[in-house]
């Protein structure tokens with residue numbers, strides 16, 4: 001008996017090591033290493049189901065793609081996303097008409113939702129790019145998979161229900177857990193972002209802005225404006241402030257980080273002036289006049 005038990009130790013060790021290596025994952029741009037028990041395929045299923053639930057239960061007023069505000073959000077989103085090398089994402093940029101909500105969120109495999117209340121703070125295309133790039137950052141970093149892994153939802157019981165093979169190795173064998181996980185309104189949407197994830201989405205966002213030839217120094221302006229407004233209203237975190245700030249905790253360091261990374265990324269772009277001038281010249285020709293009435297949405 002002892003011999004049998006002893007023989008299983010190396011086997012368990014090997015399996016453990018295999019799962020450890022299989023679930024190890026590095027975040028692009030920040031190069032942070034973490035473990036994710038879900039696959040991109042599984043996250044995409046969860047994300048899209050959650051997005052459908054949010055649309056139904058929150059009765060969002062989604063602007064048609066032809067609307068100037070949504071065509072702007074979509075054009076900026078695709079310009080930013082095109083600089084990512086991740087071909088597995090399916091981008092779906094959506095604008096919600098709700099001036100009372102300066103809000104935005106992202107779900108896999110690439111649903112990016114911007115509320116029109118955000119236009120009060122993101123006043124130029126470059127500043128709007130900062131908001132969208134931050135959300136794209138969450139998707140590229142697979143923060144949903146990490147949140148599901150860390151939230152305790154991926155407890156042993158749930159993993160057993162899902163079928164470890166389905167979660168770790170892909171496929172649809174996780175259908176049972178999929179149903180359990182998506183019960184209730186906007187499950188994924190409500191899981192809080194960690195401070196690390198927010199910082200990381202900011203870092204990736206600024207990097208994407210630079211790659212796409214937006215001015216990365218504009219990123220700090222949006223959040224600075226938002227924080228000032230929150231302070232003026234006497235709101236702020238946990239004090240009845242905007243839902244964006246409650247899901248995107250504002251720290252004193254955030255604006256400082258964005259300013260620093262924005263400057264560094266801008267410096268890194270020296271030498272690309274001609275390329276970026278051309279990108280922006282073509283963009284202006286295409287976009288002329290298309291974002292005039294965004295603040296009336």
Ligand SMILES: [Zn+2]
Pocket residue numbers: 134138193198201248
């Ligand atoms: Zn965020």
